[in-house]
Amino acid sequence: MIDLRSDTVTRPTPEMRRAMAEAEVGDDVFGEDPTVRRLEEETAALLGKEDALYVSSGHMSNQIAVYVSAGSGEELWAHERSHLVANEQGGTSVLARVLPRTYADPAGHPPQDLLERWASGTGDVHRARPALISLENTLTGLVVPLAEQRRVAAFARAHGMRVHLDGARLWNAAVDLGVAPAEIAEDADTVSVCFSKGLGAPVGSALAGDADTIRRARRARKLLGGGMRQAGIIAAGALYALHHNVDRLARDHERAARLAEAIAAVPGLGAEARTNMVVLEAPEGRAADLAAAITGHGVGCVVLGPSHIRLVAHLDVTDSDIDDAGKLIAAAAATLD
Numbered sequence: 001m002i003d004l005r006s007d008t009v010t011r012p013t014p015e016m017r018r019a020m021a022e023a024e025v026g027d028d029v030f031g032e033d034p035t036v037r038r039l040e041e042e043t044a045a046l047l048g049k050e051d052a053l054y055v056s057s058g059h060m061s062n063q064i065a066v067y068v069s070a071g072s073g074e075e076l077w078a079h080e081r082s083h084l085v086a087n088e089q090g091g092t093s094v095l096a097r098v099l100p101r102t103y104a105d106p107a108g109h110p111p112q113d114l115l116e117r118w119a120s121g122t123g124d125v126h127r128a129r130p131a132l133i134s135l136e137n138t139l140t141g142l143v144v145p146l147a148e149q150r151r152v153a154a155f156a157r158a159h160g161m162r163v164h165l166d167g168a169r170l171w172n173a174a175v176d177l178g179v180a181p182a183e184i185a186e187d188a189d190t191v192s193v194c195f196s197k198g199l200g201a202p203v204g205s206a207l208a209g210d211a212d213t214i215r216r217a218r219r220a221r222k223l224l225g226g227g228m229r230q231a232g233i234i235a236a237g238a239l240y241a242l243h244h245n246v247d248r249l250a251r252d253h254e255r256a257a258r259l260a261e262a263i264a265a266v267p268g269l270g271a272e273a274r275t276n277m278v279v280l281e282a283p284e285g286r287a288a289d290l291a292a293a294i295t296g297h298g299v300g301c302v303v304l305g306p307s308h309i310r311l312v313a314h315l316d317v318t319d320s321d322i323d324d325a326g327k328l329i330a331a332a333a334a335t336l337d
Contacts, residue, residue, distance in 0.1 A: 002321045003300040007314035010200040016240045023236035028228050035232030039239050047191055048182030049208040053217045054235055058168045058205040060226055061192035063091045065164045065207055068216045072097040074131035080104045082136045084166055099128045108139040109148040115155050136166040137173045141274030153187035168194040172275040175249045198249050199241035200315040203234040252276035255313040255322045262326030266333050280309040293332035299325045
């Protein structure tokens with residue numbers, strides 16, 4: 001099986017396993033795990049923030065960010081396809097008790113006229129108070145331009161709102177744009193980054209922000225049962241990934257582009273490469289049928305909607321895997337009635 005379902009399916013390399021086995025550890029709830037602390041400090045520095053908090057997942061990182069940034073009954077604005085809204089079991093409403101307000105712009109960021117419209121009438125006592133705008137970069141592999149992030153952040157600050165950036169694949173965006181990660185994170189009050197997606201670590205994400213926000217986030221992590229003891233064993237995997245697997249993301253982007261080109265050459269199919277992802281356009285309403293055929297031919301994929309399928313290049317995929325996947329997808333498409 002050529003598993004292109006996600007970049008979360010990667011397995012630690014022998015070198016990463018060795019780093020984990022040899023990690024210096026302590027009790028992280030007491031703040032005594034040196035490897036965790038080193039990971040947090042390096043991540044904060046890379047993102048241009050005062051501090052960072054190591055957590056078990058991007059889901060937890062996002063939920064903590066909302067919890068410490070918005071109050072019960074306040075509004076959270078986010079894209080309808082954002083992980084925070086679409087893939088976290090309604091956690092923002094359950095945990096922070098905020099009211100999500102979603103938009104569907106295909107470019108991945110809210111248009112200015114929509115922001116102006118949503119901000120009007122906020123003085124009305126019947127209206128929930130807008131507190132937080134969440135952006136995601138990348139959004140299903142789509143890179144949000146920095147100018148658009150800055151526009152949204154400037155609007156948020158002018159209206160007394162905070163900004164969260166779900167940067168689970170921020171590393172991919174940085175490589176694609178050719179900028180430092182801190183430049184992407186610059187305008188966000190909080191930013192979440194993942195070590196277990198494109199970077200290939202087995203566990204973990206981090207939430208970065210100012211020192212006071214991360215102090216409160218640390219308490220929120222404990223509230224959610226996320227306090228970890230000798231977590232340096234897994235943090236070492238994340239550190240190894242941060243040191244060795246960022247620059248190589250360009251190869252994933254190149255492989256995704258090559259796969260998209262091969263798929264687009266198949267009659268009846270379309271494909272768009274977005275950093276390390278390929279969004280395959282199936283015949284109208286046939287995504288589930290085509291995905292089943294693709295899987296049956298030995299390529300793992302994920303259905304995004306009635307006519308779209310996602311394929312993701314990652315650390316465990318080779319050039320020959322990509323070439324083979326293109327041929328197998330063409331063979332699968334030929335089996336559709």
